[in-house]
Amino acid sequence: MDKGYEKELFQSLSIKSSVAKKFKKYCKSISKSQSMTLLLMLEFFDENGLSPEDDLKPNLKATENLFKKRINTLIAIIKDIEKTQTKPTLAMLQALFMVDEPKKKPLLLEKKRFKKEVKNHFGEKSGIDLKNESEV
Known part of the structure; x- marks a missing residue:
């Protein structure tokens, strides 16, 4: 029985037999009375x-x-949100988390004085500064 309609009486309708067959077949297909x-x-x-x-x-x-x-x-709204909110926020986050390595500057080294070995008249080796070479 149909829920909520158990106590109601049945009435008959006058319909053509071919229509009644189609209707009964349809009722069975949807599993309803x-x-x-x-x-x-x-x-x-x-x-x-x-x-x-x-x-x-x-x-x-x-x-x-x-x-x-x-x-x-909706597509237009999502594209606008992407342009005005998502992409700038993503760029800021990437800028915060991307640590750029500082540019490597060449190290300033102390100038070394090179000594040049020069033979003097007696065959001995002595160290002479290159800067002071003009004085010798």
Whole structure:
């Protein structure tokens, strides 16, 4: 029995036998009783403001266009958020966490004085400064 309708009486409807066969087959396919199937159909038409004679194609096209507009609007909003918030924030975070190594400057080394070995007249070796070489 149908829940909520157990105590109600049945009434008969006069419908063609071919229509009754199709209706019974449809009721079995959705696993509902005939009363509940007919009730669901009537509620569907009432809630959606449709008539069985209406053509749904224009209605569906209008709904599809509405969805497309809303989706395009959402895409535009997400792109704007990405441009104005996400990318700048990401750049700032990368700048904070990216530690650039300081440029390596050449080390200032102490100038060394090179000594040049010069033979003097007696065959001995002596160290002479290059800077002081002109004095010798």
